[in-house]
Amino acid sequence: MRTKLHLNPSKKYLLACSFGPDSMALLSLLIKGKYDFFVAHVNYGLRPEAKSETKQLAEFCEYYKIPLHIHEVKEKISSNVEEKCREIRYQFFSDLCNILKTDFVLVGHHEDDVLETFIMQKKRKNLVNYYGIKKESIVKGVKIIRPLLNYRKIDLTNYCLENDIPFAVDSTNLTNQYYRNLIRHEIVEKMNDMERDALLNEMQVKNTELAALKKKVEVDLANRCDFLKNLDNLELAYSLAFLGRKVKPDFEISFSCVQQIRKCLESEKPNIEMKVNGLLFKKTYGVCCFTLTILPSDYHFLMESPSLLDTPFFFADFRKEYSNRKIKIEDFPIEIRNPNKDDETYIKGYKVKIRRLFIDWKMPIDLRSRWPVIVNKDGMVIYVPRYRIDFSPTKNENFYVK
Numbered sequence: 001m002r003t004k005l006h007l008n009p010s011k012k013y014l015l016a017c018s019f020g021p022d023s024m025a026l027l028s029l030l031i032k033g034k035y036d037f038f039v040a041h042v043n044y045g046l047r048p049e050a051k052s053e054t055k056q057l058a059e060f061c062e063y064y065k066i067p068l069h070i071h072e073v074k075e076k077i078s079s080n081v082e083e084k085c086r087e088i089r090y091q092f093f094s095d096l097c098n099i100l101k102t103d104f105v106l107v108g109h110h111e112d113d114v115l116e117t118f119i120m121q122k123k124r125k126n127l128v129n130y131y132g133i134k135k136e137s138i139v140k141g142v143k144i145i146r147p148l149l150n151y152r153k154i155d156l157t158n159y160c161l162e163n164d165i166p167f168a169v170d171s172t173n174l175t176n177q178y179y180r181n182l183i184r185h186e187i188v189e190k191m192n193d194m195e196r197d198a199l200l201n202e203m204q205v206k207n208t209e210l211a212a213l214k215k216k217v218e219v220d221l222a223n224r225c226d227f228l229k230n231l232d233n234l235e236l237a238y239s240l241a242f243l244g245r246k247v248k249p250d251f252e253i254s255f256s257c258v259q260q261i262r263k264c265l266e267s268e269k270p271n272i273e274m275k276v277n278g279l280l281f282k283k284t285y286g287v288c289c290f291t292l293t294i295l296p297s298d299y300h301f302l303m304e305s306p307s308l309l310d311t312p313f314f315f316a317d318f319r320k321e322y323s324n325r326k327i328k329i330e331d332f333p334i335e336i337r338n339p340n341k342d343d344e345t346y347i348k349g350y351k352v353k354i355r356r357l358f359i360d361w362k363m364p365i366d367l368r369s370r371w372p373v374i375v376n377k378d379g380m381v382i383y384v385p386r387y388r389i390d391f392s393p394t395k396n397e398n399f400y401v402k
Helices: 021-032 050-063 081-100 111-124 153-162 179-186 193-217 233-247 255-266 354-360
Strands: 012-016 036-043 068-072 104-106 136-139 142-145 271-276 279-284 287-291 300-303 308-310 314-317 334-337 344-347 350-353 373-375 381-383 399-401
Touching (some): 036 050, 036 081, 111 179, 344 354, 350 354
Parallel strands (some): 012 036
Antiparallel strands (some): 300 334
């Protein structure tokens, strides 16, 4: 087995160590490579032998003078065990990285884990962001590196046995209680070399195809209905995932939701909204987007004299210039508020309803209730900022909508 890790020796690492053969082999390789690193271990209190394993790890780290940080989980974990344990350990790693100022977290995922993950992805037929396991990723703001992805589990176990490195086998991994264990025992462990290589090659091809697909759909046109509705189902799914992750990085979308959104795209209605996995999908006059929450619509702010206001709804700096917003000094004090249903203003000498302006501008419905208007001391709406479909805040101006 190769014993040299391809890691940057100038960086500082945090090793996530469970005391299993994979992470203990990685711990030994880090010691041999004389890397600068700490060890992090979590005892979830789920198995009687866990305390003994934690003690053995502590003794090993003390012998080699490796700093060890242990998190003893006090609360009882009785449901969604895998998910909750993952949340606990990565939060622990994130906190430690901030305290210790480490560059990366190292985890002991290996080739068998890659194969298990790929098989599970194929069986579940969910939308996949990457097939198998990435060598590097980010979890809770922490950079994760997996240096053992080209190593087989049996090789790592044999390495520990041949070098007298202590380790323990988690008894929960020996049963088929969890779906991953079932895949491991019934499929991966029974595969020969040719079958493993064939599966890894298939995964590589799929990732190449996936990268090409993402390049096609992750474009500036991805929020245009006419672009989206001409995509096939898989392309549409990745386009929507791309849009959603701009707002929520861990956003996922099911194929059933993709079909519902396709119906929205093909509908003649110009304004449609629907909830999708914690976000709100909006179609407005040929443009689509995902949003988190809508700000409360009712607000009003008084500006007694030319000054600065920075609010959740708009930014106004009239200390030097305000005539470009059709404001005169005799208009003060002015009020900046959301519009009322009967508000009117003058455009090129003609009186028009504000709500009619919004319709003509094809403004999204959720923006209409919170779009600011400027009212002078006599109660007249003297300025309404122009909306355009490609609207985005222009922060170099003295007045802009957020």
